[in-house]
Amino acid sequence: MTPRPRATSATETLDIAAVARLTGVTSRTLRHYDAIGLLAPSHTSPDGRRHYGQAELLRLQHILVLRELGTGLDTIAQIVEADDPTITLAHLRDHLVGLTAERDRYARLASTVARTIDSLEKGTTMSHEEILDGFHRQYEPEARERWGDDAVDRSNAQWKALGKDGQQRHLDTHREVVEALGAAIRVGFRPESDEVQAIVAQHHEWLSLFWTPTAETYRGITQMYVDDERFRRNYDEIAPGAAVLLRDAADIWAGRHLSS
């Protein structure tokens, strides 16, 4: 005796948009799942619109859990088709092995990269060459696994030469920015001045050629210019305080132009 809303065709089913909202998938995905036979709607209204019932929602739940775990849709199909906790269990057991392996892989990668970055940020007298060399060495264990010893040894020997060349080109390109900074210092411009902000924009553009920093990472980079002796010398030998000026100006500039 409870009042039903407009008994046209809706009993307890949800249309595709409602399911999309509830589960967070797109309607396109639901159509895709229908197309590949992974999840059919409970019924379609005469005009072709898809409607989903509770059973389909549960099945979708199951699908999404497995998908979240990185399982392929075909495998998911077989698992949900079986609709059997024990099958799922067997699958999960296998999957757990893969997941922990991936976790460990990423943990190793992250720690390697972090150490590389640390050695850069804290490196007292570390040159670009040494950084690069160290970077390369960090990957030796993995590289040796994949590539074999002789290949790694040979590439290690050649690594410096290439890096040296690239380093020189980088410094040349960069010098314009640094000299502009030096000029700004001698004239006494402040970080928030249009002139210095323009230099920062140039610096950022230079950096953005290959990589798009966020506000946070851009601030981090310019902070690094101050913290790291090797970098700071690069700036300050043009004009004392250049690194600090760049950092301060970049801090302001990032707040104005970069999304945090």
Place this chain on the structure above:
Amino acid sequence: MTPRPRATSATETLDIAAVARLTGVTSRTLRHYDAIGLLAPSHTSPDGRRHYGQAELLRLQHILVLRELGTGLDTIAQIVEADDPTITLAHLRDHLVGLTAERDRYARLASTVARTIDSLEKGTTMSHEEILDGFHRQYEPEARERWGDDAVDRSNAQWKALGKDGQQRHLDTHREVVEALGAAIRVGFRPESDEVQAIVAQHHEWLSLFWTPTAETYRGITQMYVDDERFRRNYDEIAPGAAVLLRDAADIWAGRHLSS
């Protein structure tokens, strides 16, 4: 004055197969990298064959390191194009965020899966025949693609190697195990007896087709046979106490034969 090997066209360059062997990538990948402009050969001989020099090897090395980190090829192209340690390091900094996020994601997934397994183990209500039948049908086609894991590769290979007859025999094995357990109970064998231990070995072999249990998980599984009503009934309908006997025997067997 050092003797050169056949000065036809080879000075110090490597052909595509040699590069493939050294670096572990396929020749197809090298051609792909050439096609998309990521890594061109140093020169091509008149018949169209690609040859790579030391510089190309180093560039490839750089590419592969970045690829290993999960960087997309387009981004890799920009980074190696820059050929600048600072850019590379900036990228690493950026990438570290993604790596730790991925690591955490997988860690969360792994723990979620582990807990899901736990709860499923307690709630599972399937007979082994159904498990086996469903498993066989479901994993035959596609699991191998998704799961490069050794365990699944091995289990599928074993399953296929069994052939139709062998597969059927394997299906029968479980019943043999259960009936042998029943017989052992009726005769009054103890868990540590050679007879019961042999049954456990058979059971473990049967189970190993689906995943490779450690001592811990094998004990967990057999414990589940006792804890879960439906499983226990499967065993105990053959002979009362079969599940408990299997668990106790498996506990001993695991300690003797499985690494913890």
Place this chain on the structure above:
DNA sequence: GTTGCGCTTGACGCAGCGTCAACTTCTAGG
């Protein structure tokens, strides 16, 4: 001559949808 290896280009295929495009249908407003 011919067999066979190793290379070449060209093409299609795969997952898992995103993203138009072109069309229909339902609903609300005037």
Place this chain on the structure above:
DNA sequence: CCTAGAAGTTGACGCTGCGTCAAGCGCAAC
């Protein structure tokens, strides 16, 4: 009742990073 707009539909191509044929060419051995 007409009309605009929102939201649905099918169909198609696009994307990444190659794997995997297919067909052909050059070179060396038999």
